[in-house]
Amino acid sequence: MTRTRLLWPALALVALLLLNLIVEPSFFELRLQDGHLFGSLVDILRNGAPTLLIALGMTLVIATRGIDLSVGAVAAIAGAVTCTYIASTGDALTAMALALGVCVVLGLWNGFLVAVLGIQPIIATLVLMTAGRGIAMLLTEGQIVTVDNPLFRQVGAGFLFLPIAILISLAALVAVALVTRRTALGMLIESVGVNPEASRLAGVRSRTIIWTVYVFAALCSGVAGLMISSNVSAADANSAGLWIEMDAILAVVIGGTLLTGGRYSLTGTLLGALTIQTLTTTVYTIGVPPEVTLVFKAGVVIIVCLLQAPRVAPALTRAPQPRQVEEAMAR
Template identity: 50%
Template sequence: MLVNLPSTPDYFSIGVRHGHLYGSLINILIFTAPQILVGVGLTLVIATSGIDLSVGAVVAIAGTAACWWVVHASDQNAATTALAAAGIGLAAGLACGAWNGFFVARMGVQPIVATLTLMVAGRGVAQLIGNGQIITVNSSSYALIGGWWGPLPSGILIAAAVVVLTILLTRRTALGMLIEAVGGNAEAARLAGVRATRIKMTAYIFCGFCAAAAGLLLTSNTSSADANNSGLWYELYGILAVVLGGTSLAGGRFHIGGTVLGALVIGTLNNTLFALGVPSQSNLVFEGGVVIVVCLLGSPKFRTKVLNLRPGRRLPVPAAPTTEA
């Protein structure tokens, strides 16, 4: 933001035009709303010591399925058409989450293998639904999902609602504690009476739901569904947001609020690179660099080496064990 300020003096200003809020900060929130949804779902999965690489494909499946329904409806502008399309998209996301959860929690397949399979096959499923073409819809009711509700973009309100509900469910109930217990040590949690399989299933199903909601936002905002590019690299953005937010990839404690801040950092980074005239194809290079830095900062061995380089600061070396005669 500070980098953008000299080139754009009104960067922090928010105005009202035609009854809608507008400005650079509003644009960042609109851009990051789908990523926040994906990041929130991934936070719970990663907290269980898992991973979901299929969120981008689920975004494409849900959005394409919803748009396919709208196009083939007798009245595209009917409110029931938009509601049915949203229901179909969310149901597709729940089914994908249940698929991942079944293989990871029930069958014991490694999370990266199970979700990588859906990452590849799911993109093909989305292309089959759209028949390999970009689906364009002309529905005013469906456009409301990713449009404006009063002065605020609907995407911001939907993302905020999901974040608040997730925080309430994980901090005001035992769900959050159970997720952290499973992520810390699944076997110990099971022996303590925690249904680890059910907790993991719940996390993956919720992640699929969040990815589907992101797909609905993206397609309704553009009134089209591109199975090839919708949700592309969202697994990278989601995981990066989770890690930036302070959740360890090893599982255990998680931070929903931190994930939201991480997604906003990514959105601000993309906005800054665009303002500086950096080609869009180079964004992934910078984002990859951020991933490397974050991973290094999260490495205990790296932090130990950095602390030892500071003058006058040496970490104590544990004494060698002694053998008594």
């Protein structure tokens, strides 16, 4: 356990949960009401579901040595398309399908800029990050579009014993794990991230791989956008998914995936997403002033990342050798 990158994220998550338990003794309590499970832990999972979804897509993008800064804007566009269509027609199913189709097109655009035109991923996705909010604002005409549709409401606020948002995110996690770890796709993604040129010479279609991960990231962002808008039954182009790309990137990094590409950890991403959401909950539980909330979160993230650093982690986890023990006793 001391040799894995999952050690410090797991310890950080446990520490945050224990801190919440100390401040609020009923923090771990769960209750069953009308066939639905409620409690603080369930709230963490539900509120963290959009972040986990986006972090899943971000993990595969980062594994190919890329980055996607547009996921928050894509989430806002998905919510805007859905709510605008529902407000005009009342057809939620078609609205959600249309929104996800738009997200796939946006993912193809990002993939085209990176894989075909060779633009740096941070620049390519920064274009859509900037323009995406404007597109969402145009769709909603700068207004908050509210809807009242039971089917759409189920995506973000519905229950099947557990909140449906949790079930969707966990299903996506299991599906990605099966596809990437039970087939050669995961190895191909890692090979593109380690050395794109060598992968191309070995016959790997790196462009197709890169295109695929950006489309998947946009699709995950679209589903997350549906969750966010559904939870409040409204589309707010200004605030929906705002800065969620930062939380997703932090979740991936905390989970042990390197920004330089290559090997990635879906389990680590899950731990990272739970840590980020638990950290957000902890901020409110212990009463951290709003003006220092981001500083507090940044401090915790920096500590976890430092503990994972190649030069720090071995010094903390390596057991002393017999010779070192003898020298210490002699001194």
